[in-house]
Amino acid sequence: MTGILKRLRRDRAGAAGIEFAILAPIVFSLVFSTFEAGWIMTQSIMLDRAVSRGSRALQVTGSNFTYDDFKKKVCDEAIILTNCIKSIRIEFTPISKSTDFPTSETSCVDRSVNIDPVTTYTGGQRSQIVFARACYVVDPLVPGLGYGLALPKDNTGGVRLTSRFAFVNEPG
Incomplete structure (x- = not known):
């Protein structure tokens, strides 16, 4: 019996496999979290840009x-x-x-129901300040791993991306 134990202690076959099994989940979690954070940030920036450009078209x-x-x-x-x-x-x-600015949370689409309730949409008068808020619901790329696991989600598993933009309508 002692001979078998000495042979097993000297045998190094499979050591790299054990290291891989321990480190791979950590490395994959970091890599996928980086992709997730980048994708969410890109979508958020595109939402901000789109609301800004759309608001500019409305201003003019x-x-x-x-x-x-x-x-x-x-x-x-x-x-x-x-x-x-x-x-x-x-x-x-x-x-x-100055007290007219909304203080409530930006309302988002509830994807669990087919009804889309009406929100306030008034383009405002000439030379009036208008505060625009947008909320876009997106599914995380990897919801059960790393960054996707840490994001706050709604009841359908979606993540809320919000954008706020204030502008003054062009004078008439």
């Missing part, structure tokens, strides 16, 4: 945009946001004094 043309027109404009600008029309909710609030 006045309040000729309907809610659907503005939503389509934002989704056309945000090229990488998949299923944008169904996953985004936009809200406009004209501001007349």
Whole structure:
């Protein structure tokens, strides 16, 4: 029996496999978390850019945009946001004094129901400040690993990306 134990102690076959089995999950978790963080950040930046450019179009043309027109404009600008029309909710609030800014959380689409409730959409008057808020719900790439596991999710497993933008309509 002691001879068998001495032979097993000297045998190094499989040592690399054990190291791989211990370190691979950690390395893969870091790599996938990096991809996840980059993808979420890219989508968030595209949402901000799209809301900004859509708001600029509204500023210049006045309040000729309907809610659907503005939503389509934002989704056309945000090229990488998949299923944008169904996953985004936009809200406009004209501001007349500093206390009119919304203090509640930005409302998002509830993907568990087929109803899309109406949100406030008023393009505002000429020379008026308008506060725009948008919320886009996106699914994480790897929800059960690393960064995707740590993100706060809604009841459908989606992550909320929000954008806020204030602007002044062009004078008439």
